[in-house]
Amino acid sequence: MIEFRSVSYRLNGGRVLLADLNLQVRLGETLILLGRSGSGKTTTLKLINRLLEPSEGEVLVEGRATTAWDPIRLRRRIGYVIQEVGLFPHFTVERNVGLVPALEGWPLERIRARAREMLRLVDLDPEQFASRRPHELSGGQRQRVGVARALAADPPLLLMDEPFGALDPVTRAEMQRQFIQLREQLNKTIVFVTHDVREALLLGTRIALLSDGRLVGVYPPREFLSAPEPEVKTFVASMRDGGGA
């Protein structure tokens, strides 16, 4: 589905954010990108939808290098959810959710129906929420709308950048539960960025650990806890200390 081939990403000033990354994301899995701040997780994510282009190597999406894709076509096939949500404050919830279908030129009635269907999917009553503005929602509700928006055009691939990072622990746990349910219904390939080990263990089918722009390793959740690498141990310890959230 996605393949990183010896990908490096350097800023113009020469600072290396990602060095020689080789990584595959398999169809239907939830791959977690785990790491501290500045480890290169978000950079990795943005290389997939070509918000960034590799300085070296290539990123293949569905077998084709991102630089060979029309960036607009590529991005419309990929759902994107970020921590700040980025809902359009001047759009109603319904228009936010229907954004990509509208860009794709769907007929109006179908956009409306789809937006309402998506809202129900994320457990928001369309009657109550469709015509609200983002500022009238709670943080958790906003984040749900963000997820509904990312799913609206039924993209096969979903990129999520710490989507639950700004939520309180109770709401976050609720969103994580719902995420698992949703994933079973929808069968998407998901790349999920987090710095929270518990979240990684709970949601991931595999966990890719990044440190200082390098891939430490890729582990199924069960093996992660006993992996020998020092950076893994640091993360596992942080969780045992009650931190890591």
Next chain:
Amino acid sequence: MSVFGFLVRNRGEVLQLTAEHLELVAIAMVLATLIGIPLGIVVTRKAALRRWVMGAANIIQTVPSLALFGFLIPVPLIGGIGSRSAIVALTLYALLPILRNTYTGIMNVDRAVIEVARGMGMTNRQILWQVEIPLSLAVILAGVRVATVISIGVATIAAAIGAGGLGTYIFRGVAMVDNEVILAGAIPAAVLAVLADVSLGWAERRLAVR
């Protein structure tokens, strides 16, 4: 106050001068908006142009307004005695607030919103029209409002180069050392400025996005 007596007695001429005044300002504002907003958008895209454009607009703003009107008199095509020079001068003056507010308005749109818009596959044009402009409209309009209020004041100087408007009374009053005549020009101009400020301020609040 006898100013009001003067205004009532000369209401025909007062209306005529007010109309001239408004015409000068309206034409200049339309031109300044048509130039300033697109130019403001362009400089958000081209960092290299920004210094030059903003620099030029700033320099124009520092030229004393009476001097700017004077400078234009000998200039062919756009200059000369009369309303054409006045409109050009007013347009140049109005440019900076509009340009600056368009630029800051667009640059201050939440980066996360733009990032998501791009990530979801919006083209640059769609981002501009559907995200950046709607979200900065109130700020852009504030620039237009400030420019309009300034223009209504500055337009009184247009009378000095024979362009008419309410400045006619002010200059006449100064020459006659007659405060009543000065006020007959100044009061209507001030009223116009306040009305423009209030009505455009109202439109601005309507357009503000929370």
